[in-house]
Amino acid sequence: MSIPEDVYLPSDAELQTQELNVSTPILKAGAVHLGQACQFENNEFMLCKKETGDPRACIKEGKAVTNCAINFFQQVKASCYGEFMQYVNCLDKSSPNCDFGPCRRTQGVFDKCMEDNLNMKRPHYDEYARVQVHKALRPKPEPEKKLVYDDPTPYLPEGTEKLPAKYGSRYLFSW
DSSP states (O other), X not given: XXXXXXXXXXXXXXXXXXXXXXXXXXXXXXXXXXHHHTHHHHHHHHHHXXXXXXXXXXXXXXXXXXXXXXXHHHHHHHHHHHHHHHHHHHHHHHOTTXXXXXXXXXXXXXXXXXXXHHOOOOOOTTGGGSOOOOOOSSOOXXXXXXXXXXOSXXXXXXXXXXXXXXXXXXXXXXX
16 A cells, blocks of 8 residues: 655654553453543543544554553552452453453452552442543644535436436436
């Protein structure tokens, strides 16, 4: 695929950031608290992508999401490592698709540790389904001006004779 010269592509240096190298059970175990801890950064990134329509304009916000997730897991490791790893192992080994059902007891122990040590209560089950208003720090981008073209094919004048269709019915195309 070729790209015109006037298209901006970020350099490798702009895209470099520390990666979050964790497995699916770890992400699934920490997802609720991670969503709560990094809610502002996630909302800012998603709003930027939606408003601009271009992910290249949101590299800074994407890096902030990654940094927030890294900091969150470092805090969990420092304060609730044992409880968290028990919960992760339960999710990983109890079912092939990491079901939460068999691991409610270890989840309760982990949630209690998060509440006691990091002051993070587990949010209500429908917390992320509720409507939430996000107050962004950056200004809203200006909408792009859309080009309006005149109709290149005007309609036939009234009373013009329509010849029979050359290749079948006009049923689908008559208004």
